[in-house]
Amino acid sequence: QKEVEQNSGPLSVPEGAIASLNCTYSDRGSQSFFWYRQYSGKSPELIMFIYSNGDKEDGRFTAQLNKASQYVSLLIRDSQPSDSATYLCAVYPSDSNYQLIWGAGTKLIIKP
Amino acid sequence: DTGVSQDPRHKITKRGQNVTFRCDPISEHNRLYWYRQTLGQGPEFLTYFQNEAQLEKSRLLSDRFSAERPKGSFSTLEIQRTEQGDSAMYLCASSTGETQYFGPGTRLLVL
Numbered sequence: 001q002k003e004v005e006q007n008s009g010p011l012s013v014p015e016g017a018i019a020s021l022n023c024t025y026s027d028r029g030s031q032s033f034f035w036y037r038q039y040s041g042k043s044p045e046l047i048m049f050i051y052s053n054g055d056k057e058d059g060r061f062t063a064q065l066n067k068a069s070q071y072v073s074l075l076i077r078d079s080q081p082s083d084s085a086t087y088l089c090a091v092y093p094s095d096s097n098y099q100l101i102w103g104a105g106t107k108l109i110i111k112p
Numbered sequence: 113d114t115g116v117s118q119d120p121r122h123k124i125t126k127r128g129q130n131v132t133f134r135c136d137p138i139s140e141h142n143r144l145y146w147y148r149q150t151l152g153q154g155p156e157f158l159t160y161f162q163n164e165a166q167l168e169k170s171r172l173l174s175d176r177f178s179a180e181r182p183k184g185s186f187s188t189l190e191i192q193r194t195e196q197g198d199s200a201m202y203l204c205a206s207s208t209g210e211t212q213y214f215g216p217g218t219r220l221l222v223l
Contacts, residue, residue, distance in 0.1 A: 043201075043215060044214050097210055098145070098168065099160065
């Protein structure tokens, strides 16, 4: 059974601080990793994707991938109240390039 | 580019009725996906189309669910004889490659 695990939270972070969200996956052969943000009652919105080991930065967001340890993380710098949402991690398994395996999401709360 | 659209946005129906949802993907996206999401869970894969061909259907999906994508453009998802357990958000996504973009979803409530 291929799985993606996330801490459900809630993760509470003060405004202006760095929020760190983590995700682990079971399929060692996975190659593509995605972070989506989902506001309550809305649909998932793509934040970032990462394919290679290391860091990938986009504005206030940094995705980090460590394939040897099978985890991917998302850092949000200078957290804003508008970042309060559920963050979903999604991974393509080694045997599919269309059926994403999803974590249940981490609820992030940014406190003013 | 107008993004993925879904219709209706909300649907309330009585148990035993049939419902149909529509998804219009981003133009020129040849891949289309349907998901179901319940509270506190990630999206659950239902089915996948490449152009007009339905290439994968979740084994968890009962025969009451059917999807079509005629001519490789919009897609419809039909649920026959709805049950209370079908209450969920139904999400459609489209892509040209691996990165999937979601529509706003259709929220279904079965009474």
